[in-house]
């Protein structure tokens with residue numbers, strides 16, 4: 001079992017795989033850079049922090065990231081748990097140029113992504129940011145599952161250990177030569193949905209089916225004022241039943 005950020009870490013928990021053990025100056029730089037960012041994630045108590053080294057990813061999957069940044073070498077995933085449904089309340093934020101609709105948890109993850117992006121750019125690396133979504137998204141969930149920190153559940157969301165699908169995740173693509181892996185959590189990539197159908201049954205829009213998701217149905221249902229709850233003048237709660245109904249993830253059980 002690898003160490004978690006909230007437990008005491010031991011040297012033997014920080015296993016460096018064989019491919020990163022070479023004693024060249026270039027590899028030494030990679031190790032130092034990797035642990036610098038790992039420490040930042042520890043310090044900022046990121047619940048999900050995972051790096052993929054694109055050198056070791058299949059060509060077809062690598063393309064998904066190279067289209068964002070052709071010379072990319074690594075991807076950093078950052079995620080924060082949704083401990084209560086109020087974090088999913090949609091708010092209208094008025095800026096100097098435009099208005100923007102967002103949720104508190106998406107804003108939080110965007111801040112984290114921008115903070116890590118600044119760190120990388122300060123060191124001279126190029127970065128692109130992929131903001132999180134709080135909607136089901138099969139392609140995005142599949143991409144997040146490349147971390148092996150979780151799997152794509154029937155509700156078309158990433159499901160990770162302890163926190164289930166109630167986690168909001170975005171990522172950064174950069175040309176920083178970071179080593180891949182996560183030195184805190186064991187892999188959690190075995191699908192655990194089994195015969196459960198709770199999220200499919202909870203979706204009043206009929207947008208979720210076994211293995212499928214109709215994004216238009218989901219959006220139409222969520223955007224219909226009849227299916228929304230007004231919390232304050234510029235804050236509404238939209239449907240999140242497929243997230244709320246999932247029994248996996250005891251640490252974020254809203255009940």
Ligand code: SF4
Nearest residue numbers: 203205218239241242
């Ligand atoms: S339960 Fe709500 S959020 Fe989930 S798929 Fe159905 S309409 Fe969309």
Ligand code: SF4
Nearest residue numbers: 153154193196199246
């Ligand atoms: S509610 Fe059940 S079927 Fe749906 S994602 Fe969770 S465990 Fe899987």
